[in-house]
Amino acid sequence: DSGVTQTPKHLITATGQRVTLRCSPRSGDLSVYWYQQSLDQGLQFLIQYYNGEERAKGNILERFSAQQFPDLHSELNLSSLELGDSALYFCASSVLPTQETQYFGPGTRLLVL
């Protein structure tokens, strides 16, 4: 158990819909990262937050957004969902803002039908 929690574990929705994925980092970790893992793309970095502020952006679509709250939990919002958004979404956390060793949560499996 990494100490990172993610909810829900599974999510099934339809194209065009909007969903919110939630992540709670390990106790004491201030940085949260979101990754997308699909079969043909591997692990792709989406976005990082540190202590409530956006720190780094990766391959995140404009339809996706995220935020980190004062209690350090983070939410990833996916809107106007397309079939290709079906993937595993992982949250990871670390203590420092400089993307050092990260600990991953169990993931949310999103299926868009």
Next chain:
Amino acid sequence: GQQLNQSPQSMFIQEGEDVSMNCTSSSIFNTWLWYKQDPGEGPVLLIALYKAGELTSNGRLTAQFGITRKDSFLNISASIPSDVGIYFCAGQYTGNQFYFGTGTSLTVIP
């Protein structure tokens, strides 16, 4: 984005055999990480390497940070059935994002 090349892509080995896999990049990195991912689970950190030439062990696992800083290696000795999973490398140049390898799928035959 950049992706690291991992090889082999998959391995089928007998229980008790040793395993070697590697990861290469076109860019130099200051940190290499190795993760294991079980089906439907998140990647679990196995070993972290912070210095070129560094050799670090974690039980039956040994990883090395290549001296060119463009590659890393993971060895598993005396494999057991619970070693089954996908192994990912990840590399980072200080302060930048981590880039992940394409993964090596390991199957251990009892």
